[in-house]
Amino acid sequence: MSIENYSYLKELAMGGLRLDQRGPFQRRKITLRTKVSNHADGSAYVELGETKVIAGVKVLPGEPYPDRPDEGSLNVNFEASELSSNYPADRIIYSVEVGRVTDRAIRESKFIDMKKLCITPGSKVLFVFIDIYAINNGGNLLDAANIAALAAILDANYKVEGKEETFKLPFNLDNMPISSTFVKIGDAIFLDANSLEENISDARLSIGVSRGINSMQKGGTGYFKEEEIERCVDEAFRYKEEIKDMLIGKTER
Amino acid sequence: MYEERFDGRKFDELRPIELETGIIPNANGSARFKIGGTEAIAAVYGPAEVKPKHLERSDRGIIVCKYDMMPFSVPDRAKPGVDRRDMEISLVISNALSRAIMLDEFPKSMISVYVYITQADAGTRCASLTAASMACADAGLPMRDLIAAVAVGKIGDSIVADLSKAEEDYEGGATDIPIAFLPSKDEIVLLQLDGEVSKEELKKAIELGRKEAEKIYELEKAALKRRFMYESKG
Numbered sequence: 318m319s320i321e322n323y324s325y326l327k328e329l330a331m332g333g334l335r336l337d338q339r340g341p342f343q344r345r346k347i348t349l350r351t352k353v354s355n356h357a358d359g360s361a362y363v364e365l366g367e368t369k370v371i372a373g374v375k376v377l378p379g380e381p382y383p384d385r386p387d388e389g390s391l392n393v394n395f396e397a398s399e400l401s402s403n404y405p406a407d408r409i410i411y412s413v414e415v416g417r418v419t420d421r422a423i424r425e426s427k428f429i430d431m432k433k434l435c436i437t438p439g440s441k442v443l444f445v446f447i448d449i450y451a452i453n454n455g456g457n458l459l460d461a462a463n464i465a466a467l468a469a470i471l472d473a474n475y476k477v478e479g480k481e482e483t484f485k486l487p488f489n490l491d492n493m494p495i496s497s498t499f500v501k502i503g504d505a506i507f508l509d510a511n512s513l514e515e516n517i518s519d520a521r522l523s524i525g526v527s528r529g530i531n532s533m534q535k536g537g538t539g540y541f542k543e544e545e546i547e548r549c550v551d552e553a554f555r556y557k558e559e560i561k562d563m564l565i566g567k568t569e570r
Numbered sequence: 571m572y573e574e575r576f577d578g579r580k581f582d583e584l585r586p587i588e589l590e591t592g593i594i595p596n597a598n599g600s601a602r603f604k605i606g607g608t609e610a611i612a613a614v615y616g617p618a619e620v621k622p623k624h625l626e627r628s629d630r631g632i633i634v635c636k637y638d639m640m641p642f643s644v645p646d647r648a649k650p651g652v653d654r655r656d657m658e659i660s661l662v663i664s665n666a667l668s669r670a671i672m673l674d675e676f677p678k679s680m681i682s683v684y685v686y687i688t689q690a691d692a693g694t695r696c697a698s699l700t701a702a703s704m705a706c707a708d709a710g711l712p713m714r715d716l717i718a719a720v721a722v723g724k725i726g727d728s729i730v731a732d733l734s735k736a737e738e739d740y741e742g743g744a745t746d747i748p749i750a751f752l753p754s755k756d757e758i759v760l761l762q763l764d765g766e767v768s769k770e771e772l773k774k775a776i777e778l779g780r781k782e783a784e785k786i787y788e789l790e791k792a793a794l795k796r797r798f799m800y801e802s803k804g
Contacts, residue, residue: 354689355607357642367595371688373642394650399636399684402596403615448641448650450686452611453594 326517330502336513342552344509347464347563351472359473359486363465366511367455369401372465373448376475376486381435381442389434389443393420395462401451411451411458414536419449419462419496422525422532426494429470433487436477443477445470445486456512459523459534463496467564494531495560497553498523501539508552522546524553572726576737581730584720584782589793591708599709601793603701606734607691612701614709617679631676635664637698639687659695666699666719666750666759672712681711692735693721696748699760700786707794716790718783719750719760722775724767729774731782747772749779753787756780 326336333341345366354360357373381388395416397408423429434443447469449462474483500510500518507514515521519539525532530550535541541549575581585606594600597613604610620626625634637659639648652660667683683705685698696719703717723733724745730737738744745765751758758776767775 354609354640354642355691356645356689360642369594371640373640375642375647377647394641396650398638398686399615399682400594400597400600400611400613400686403618403682446641446647448647450640452686453596455595 322513323517326513327503330505330507330517333505335507337511341506342508342556344556345511349464349468349563351468357469358475359469359471361465361468361472363461363468365455365457365461365464365509367453368457368461369452369455370458370461370465371450371452372462372469374469374473374486375446375448376473377444377446378436378441378478379444380440381438386439387435387442388431389445391420391424391429391431391445391447393423393447393449393466395419395449395451395458397451397454397458401454407454411454414534415458415462416449418459418523418525418532418534419466422463422494422496423447423466423470426492426525426527426531428488428492428494428527430487430489454512456510456515457498459498460496460509463494463525464560464564467493467495471564490561490565492527493561493564494525494527495553495557496523496525496532497549497556499549499552500537501541501545506545506549508556522549524550526550526553526557572728572740572742575730577734581728582778582781584732584785585734587786587789589704589789591704591793591797597705597709599705599707599711601701601704601708603697603704605693605697605732607689608693608697609688610685610694610697610701611688612683612685612698612705614681614683614702614705614711616681617676618682620678620680625680626678629677630673631679631681632673633664633667633671633681633683635660635667635683635685635702637663637685637687637695639690639694643687643690659698662695662760662762663699663702666717667702667706669757669759670703670713670715670717670752671706672714675712681706690735692733692738693748695719695760696721696750699750700790704790704793707790708797715752715754716787717750717759718753718786718790719748720779720782720786721746721748722779722782723747724765724771724775729771729778731778747775747779749776749783751780751783751787753783
């Protein structure tokens with residue numbers, strides 16, 4: 318990005334304005350498709366503006382961890398694949414952080430009841446693998462990954478050895494953790510930054526909320542004031558309903 | 571005897587094809603190619619500076635290719651990352667592309683090609699190569715021709731085109747022959763064989779491959795025209 322653009326975007330941000338004319342707390346358009354991969358138990362493709370991700374869920378039997386003999390296990394893996402960007406440094410940072418933050422929100426909200434994924438205590442449980450791949454990075458991979466993961470979970474129909482019927486994952490919709498990510502540019506706070514805004518932002522805050530707040534992650538080298546965090550949390554709760562309606566409407570049709 | 575195909579296709583019939591380009595705005599070129607239950611997404615970045623430096627060639631550019639399967643693309647979960655099979659496929663794809671792209675126009679530079687499989691039902695290397703070639707064309711790289719790739723093979727005693735996974739696993743024996751052409755030059759730029767065929771059967775298989783590749787070639791050209799029509803309309 319050129320220096321002129323940089324200062325122009327900063328200048329706009331001072332007045333609370335965005336280059337794509339969105340309001341500060343307005344998301345980009347979301348496109349969601351499910352059942353996009355045949356061999357996955359559940360899958361989803363999400364476009365958030367120019368950001369594109371694909372997620373697949375696989376439910377496979379395995380041995381429980383010794384400290385939790387009667388619980389299944391959740392494994393969220395995010396890859397900022399080479400498709401999405403040609404800068405290795407970008408990809409390594411995003412791959413780890415996005416995967417871990419997405420994992421935390423789903424795990425801590427107890428969206429999936431891990432106890433129900435136990436088949437024989439101590440010897441056989443189900444592992445839920447959620448693999449998310451970035452296809453294009455147009456900013457805010459965190460929220461795109463969260464939506465894709467949730468949509469793939471809702472979409473999942475898995476089979477268990479020795480049984481004919483398929484099963485839905487034991488999720489509780491009231492606990493669905495929705496992520497909202499904000500960036501701070503100067504004193505302005507914007508929801509759902511595109512990659513230009515992400516590049517010039519000073520700090521970033523991701524908040525995953527279900528009934529309560531389940532995950533937070535501050536990123537970037539800048540800072541937030543307490544009242545700014547409170548504002549973001551309020552917005553996160555407001556946007557949770559919107560995304561949740563979209564996900565339920567789309568995947569339970 | 572394999573007289574009727576599992577999915578009811580004719581012996582020389584391809585599975586339904588979807589093809590689009592320009593799906594990844596960050597990349598210089600990109601494409602998605604779907605044939606039946608197999609789908610590949612390809613992105614091309616470059617030409618750019620060669621890294622690591624020792625790969626650099628002073629007289630021409632190089633192609634670095636990475637092929638990988640998404641973990642959920644196969645019946646068992648594929649561990650993320652590149653295994654030996656992925657490495658081999660990356661190599662044969664990059665070899666084929668090196669013939670198609672006019673690399674002597676890019677001395678001291680590198681073209682990176684990335685292909686990911688989102689779902690697999692046999693023929694992934696051919697789908698990958700077709701997608702990669704479309705992505706290169708979408709990137710505007712000078713090419714001698716597009717690449718059209720298809721898996722042909724022998725199932726039982728029949729020579730068939732575009733094998734599905736069920737056919738590859740046919741109990742009576744199946745031979746898989748991935749093959750790729752530069753159709754207008756009539757050059758074969760990828761050829762592998764896994765199984766057993768006679769000389770006559772191989773000849774028949776290559777002829778069938780050429781005929782099928784021609785069909786894919788027409789679809790590729792149509793997809794590129796659509797792309798440029800769309801671009802010129804802004």
